[in-house]
Amino acid sequence: MSNQNLFAALRAAFPTDLDSVAIETDTGLHYTWRDLERGTAMLANLLAGLDLPPASRVAVQVEKSVEALMLYLATLRAGHVFLPLNTAYQKAEIEYFVGNAEPAVVVCTPKNFGWVSKIAFSSGTKNVFTLGDDRAGSLLERAAHCSDQHVPVQRSEDDLAAILYTSGTTGRSKGAMLTHGNLLSNAQVLKDYWGWQPGDVLIHALPIFHVHGLFVASHGALLNGSKMIWLAKFDPKTVIENMPRATVFMGVPTLYVRMLAEPSLDQDAVKNMRLFISGSAPLLIETFNEWRERTGHTILERYGMSETAMLTSNPYRGGERRGGTVGFPLPGVGLRVRDEQGNEVPTGEIGGIEVKGPNVFKGYWRMPEKTKEEFTADGWFKTGDVGKIDTSGYVTIVGRSKDLIISGGYNVYPAEIEGYINEMPGVAESAVVGVPHPDFGEVGVAVVIPKPGAQIEGDKIVGTLKQQLANFKIPKKCYVVDQLPRNQMGKVQKNLLREQYKGEFLAR
Incomplete structure (x- = not known):
């Protein structure tokens, strides 16, 4: 039986020349594909040496770094479940997440070790490590003594790969359980749909505690064997300076607004770029139009959520990218719009968006009742988003049902x-x-x-x-x-x- 571990699929896509550059950082560091292979093996061996129960949760609240990405890949590789936590979360929130997920391992920034370790130890977590964005901390010190050879643990597509806590704007946060199959199927569809090609270079300027930066962007580049230009924080000038050496950029609408405020953004700056993708929040039509006028490029808007990864996208090729819409359901994704009585609404009418597909999560961690509530009797997930589908099939999101x-x-x-x-x-x-x-x-x-x-x-x-x-x-x-x-x-x-x-x- 072939190994369905997501890491195995990403590793199989590494280029044959392992000594070529995989990631270049804004501090001048260069990581080769061999560095990723060895670094993730050492971290996976560190986890293996802790004698954890199978599919243990590894909760991580650290600043963005290549080592933090390696820790994610190593967690998959070792067969455990990755739990990324927003760096803005404070004490009460971390208490809730650690209490709810009961991680076997917690990794935090060195400066937060005092209070995070107290919470972790009092919740029964035995292993707490630190990882700084400057490659300092106990995690790497311990991993340095581990072997750089490791065989990825056997996993099925239905096994858990990650738990993502939703932002919790209504009631307490829910942990969305995503499987190896959910994440791999989505990455493979997007590789084709967005036309990833040899020689593509991604500017990675997003945080990595969220679907957009951790899954959509990182998986996209890794599955294509593409180099990433890795920026710890978004800075509009730095992104524009790097565009001549890159082909793909993914951002949230605010990032596009901030780049439009830079005089250096012009058609010459973007002449090597192939694709600009926007998501995670609605893109104003004014931003969409101004970007096109200024750069000659049309931003591709897409729609997804923590529970499903990506669901729809405007076309990369063979169709118009329409501002104000999120395009069409991705191949393999079912999408319907229904009213409160559960009837499909006529074309162009507004209703609740429901989806189905291999990318849709298993349910909410330890919340069977909530999970049952969020799925229809015939197995469709109720997104909580309100929208409509026009006569050409374009999906428009009108808002959240709670709004x-x-x-x-x-x-x-x-x-x-x-x-x-x-x-x-x-x-x-x-x-x-x-x-x-x-x-x-x-x-x-x-x-x-x-x-x-x-x-x-x-x-x-x-x-x-x-x-x-x-x-x-x-x-x-x-x-x-x-x-x-x-x-x-x-x-x-x-x-x-x-x-x-x-x-x-x-x-x-």
Whole structure:
């Protein structure tokens, strides 16, 4: 029986010349494919030497580094389950994740060892290591004594490879269980769909505690035997400087906005680039259009989530990349839109998005009831996203079902209203959230960021909307602010806005 371990498939794709450069960092370090092979073997042997139960969880909260990527690959190689944790998480969050996942191994940054090890040891974790972004820490010190030969542990496609905790904007975070088969099937589909080719070089400027940076970007380059230009943090100037030596870039919308603010971004800077991909948050049509005008390249938008990896994508070739849409379901992915009664909605109508495919996760870690709730009787996963499919088959995401505002019995979709506000002169971006109201149950509140130097007034925005939309959709208030709260992937944190403005209409 062939080994379905995801690492074995990635390793098989390494180029024949193992001494060619696999990863080049922004600090001037060069890692060859042989370095990846040996480094992951030594780390896998370190894990093997700890005598862990099969499929133990390895929880990791460290800064981005090539060694951190090697630790992920080594965890797969050793047959264990990788648990990446956002570097922004604080004590209470880490207590919850460690208590819930019960990892056998915890790896943290040297500076956090004091408080993280206390949490880990009190939860029964026996092994705590440190790993710094400067190659310091006890993990590498211990691994240095291990053999650099290792045979990947036998795994089936249904065995767990990773647990990703969802951001938990409603209630406590849930651990999405992804298998070797989930991740490999998705990486293989994307390799073909996005036209990965010999000689491709990826600029990797994303964090690696999230689907986008850890799976989509890293797997893409590794499965293609492609070099990565590895940036610890996103810096627009540095990315643009590296474009002449690269062909592929993946980013969240905020990164594109920040690059557009750089005078050095022009057609000459991107002439060697093949593909720009955007995801993890909605890309404003204005950014989409401005990027095309400035660079001659059309950004490819796609859609995925922690529970499913990638689900849809605009076409790389043989079709139009449409701004404001996330393209078509990927090969092998089923996608349907249904109403609250479970009936498929007519083309162009809005409903809940449900998906099915080899990329869809096994369920939520230790939450059988929640898992059951999130799947339909016929086995489709309810994404919690609201959207529509047009007559050409393009999928458009309208928002999250939890963002839906039900005002006086009418459904209001924030993304629709944001679309109108974002087109108004002087508006850089907006967010619309629902807050409690004594008469209507819930009403919309708009929070708007002006463009640099622009003077905008909330009342005037509301007045303009009244000429464009049905009255029940109009936000009752509009606030002009300097910035919107975002998570590290650039998504606007609407839960924080709802919390901030929830008392606006109740006191009266």
